[in-house]
Amino acid sequence: MTEPTKDQKIWQVVAAIPAGRVASYGQVADMAGLGRQARYIGRALGKLPEGHSIPWYRVIRSNGQIAFPIGSEAFEVQAQSLREEGVVVVDGRVSMREFGWRP
DNA sequence: CTTCTGACGTTGG
DNA sequence: GCCAACGCCAGAA
Numbered sequence: 001m002t003e004p005t006k007d008q009k010i011w012q013v014v015a016a017i018p019a020g021r022v023a024s025y026g027q028v029a030d031m032a033g034l035g036r037q038a039r040y041i042g043r044a045l046g047k048l049p050e051g052h053s054i055p056w057y058r059v060i061r062s063n064g065q066i067a068f069p070i071g072s073e074a075f076e077v078q079a080q081s082l083r084e085e086g087v088v089v090v091d092g093r094v095s096m097r098e099f100g101w102r103p
Numbered sequence: 104c105t106t107c108t109g110a111c112g113t114t115g116g
Numbered sequence: 117g118c119c120a121a122c123g124c125c126a127g128a129a
Contacts (some may be wrong), residue, residue, distance in 0.1 A: 025111050036124055042110030043126070059110080067110040074110080 009033065010044040017058045020086045021101040022094055024062040042067065057081040064096040 004012065009032045017023050025038040034040055045056045057078040060066050068075035070092040079089045087099050 026113095029111085036112075037126085038111040039109065039125065040111090045110060056110085061110085062112060078110095 006032065006034065007044045007047055010041055011054050014054050014056060014059055017055060017101050020099065022058050022060050022087060022099050023101040025059060026062050028059055060094055065093045
């Protein structure tokens, strides 16, 4: 590894999010040096290899809402994982005011 | 090549 | 709070 790819950069940023906190796609994109390509984050997370240690579930929308339809399987997994870290998920959304990650 | 879609964001009504 | 419009850009059809 000489130079981290965009995907790896993203994963690195996501991995840097402390437990019990959440970051928005736009925030991750900005920190990864992608500017306003917030959409790319979702695609990069979709490319996650198996056996990864990336807390993808700590990434949500800027409005605090989870990026999956409520009731879907992925949604349940994410909400569950967040709750286990102490993050309160209400009606598919998280209070960014409280749990938003600010370095 | 064109067109659509999408784990998004911001602004404005 | 809700919805619409626009911006942004990478893959897939």
